[in-house]
Amino acid sequence: MLSHIPQAxxxxxxxxKLAKDIIGNCVHCGVCLSRCPTYAVKHEENDSPRGRIFLMKDMYEKGGAPDAKTVEHLDRCLTCLACEAICPSGVEYSKLIAHGREYVEEHYKRPLFQRAVRELLIRLIPNARLFRLAIFGGRLGRPFRGLFSGTLRAMLDMVPTTPLPAPSPVDRPQTFLPAPEGGKAVKPRKRVALLNGCVQTVLDTAINEATIRLLQRHGVEVVVAAGSGCCGAPAEHMGDEAQALPLVKANIDAWLREADGPNGLDAIVINTSGCGTSIKAYGHALRLDPEWADKAARVSAMARDITEFMVEIGLEKPTTPTGLRVVYHSACSMQHGQRIVNQPKDLLREAGFTVLDVPEGYLCCGSAGTYNLLQPEIANELKERKLRNIRSVDAQIAASGNIGCMTQLASEVGLPFVHTVELLDWATGGPEPAALKGQKLAAE
Structure with a gap:
């Protein structure tokens, strides 16, 4: 696509300059339209990747503040990256939309309510204590949610109705040694840092607990590094680089202290695919910063989804007979953002499960970080479509590798919904996932 962005x-x-180069690679072929969830819902060119690329081209050519229409259509993008994964011309849409959003936040003054909501989310999500407090407040307001619409209604709808788990001791900075064998300590095969995340330390502490048990059982030493925390994705997705970068740099410092210490690090393991996609992009985000570029690139190179890492070291033979039918929902950040497609399903099969695919599996469920709060109308349409597709499969359990998708779908899917790592942990000697207890599931 030809552009005329001013040389200045x-x-x-x-x-x-990078945006201009990426825009130039788009040949307007329209292949991306077949995979774009917002185009599937809205059937409007400006709500497709091709349309948004044109809008960003126009935004850069004109300079100054973008118009409200451009901002609206860029905001509607889920950043699912299905377009990038299928693009025959190799258009790096993820980099283009990331900078486009930063440009919007720098030059466009949003309405007061939008600014307040976005600031609230950026501050709440990375802070477990504030997040818990917000959920408590949301429960008080939930009975009155019918009085609200839009984002406020979506926030109240998303408040969990079941009790939150207590904070888990595994989420505090510490080191977990490999499980002993025959009462004797085992020399670690590998040493990894675990990103314990922010949302799942509040909503589902079992995910990190299962991850640590699984790694320990496979002879891996696990460290939760002091100073590590939110990956920065919520702020990054909203174009707020100023609030994202301090979180990014804190993680880089925390992990490189471990990597450069006496015991080193073999990998940084992530069990939330949305976070994994962001961490693998640290190198690009800081490539122009001479102080941080090399350090960020080192961290990105060490980042592994838990399923990637387990494939690398090999899964032990299952000790718990399962034989259950699992429908696997591949998060967009997993299959499109990180291009991890087969590893989770292969591991589940090795663990003794029958794995079933979701029809239209490439299509986003509507969660997309905070998208389901900021764009609830589109998010709900996508959620209903995903729920219909999951229910159409004869499964006993649903599984995914991303807490955002699980939160979006679990309460309405009609199946126990668990994290992939919980099933792998169970099959290799860990406890039965809490979501399966009391379920009458007959193994095949």
């Missing part, structure tokens, strides 16, 4: 803008910002 290109000289002033290397990111604008």
């Amino acid at each position: 803008a290109l000289d002033a910002d290397p990111n604008v």
Whole structure:
């Protein structure tokens, strides 16, 4: 796609130069439209990747503040990256939309309510104590949710109705040694840092607990590094680089202290695919910063989804007979963002499960980080479509590798919904996942 971005803008910002190059790779073929969830819902060109690329081209060419229409259509993008995964021209849409959003936040003044909601989410999500407090407040307001609409209604609808788990001791900074064999200590095969995340330390502490048990059982030493925390994705997805980068840099420092220490690190293991996609992009995000570029690239190179890492070291033979039918929902950040498609399903099969695919599996469920709160109408349409597709499969359990998708779907899917790592942990000697207890599931 030919663009006429002023030379002064290109000289002033290397990111604008990169945007011009990416825009130039788009040939307007329209292949991306077949995979775009917002285009599937809205059937409007400006709500497709091709349309948004044109809008960003126009935004950079004109300079200054973008118009409200451009902002609306960029906001509607889920950043699912299905378009990037299928693009025959290799258009790096993820980098383009990331900078496009940063440009919007720098030049466009949002209405007060939008600014307040976005600031609230950016501050709440990374802080477990504030997040728990917000959920408590949301429960008080939930009976009155019918009085609200839009984002406020979506926030109240998303408040969990079941009790939150107590904070887990495994989420505090510490080191977990490999499980002993025959009462004797085992020399670690590998040493990894675990990102314990922010949302799941509040909503589902069992995920990190299962991850640590699984790794220990496979001879891996696990460290929860002091100073590590939120990956920065919530702020990054909203274009707020100023609030994302301190979180990114804190993680880089925390993990490199471990990597450069006496015991080193073999990998940084992540069990939330949305976070994994962001961490693998640290190198790109800080490539222009001479102080941080090399350090960020090192961290990105060490990042592994838990299923990637388990494939690398090999899964032990299952000790718990399962034989259950699992429908596997591949999060967009997993299959499109990280291009991890087969590893989770292969591991589940090795663990003794029958794995079933979701029809239209490429299509986003509507969660997309905070999207289901900021764009509830589109998110709900996508959720209903995903729920219909999951229910159409004759499964006994649903599984995914992303807490956001689980939160979006679990309460309405009609099946026990668990994290992939919980099933792998159970099959290799761990406890039965809490969501399966009391369920009458007959193994095949």
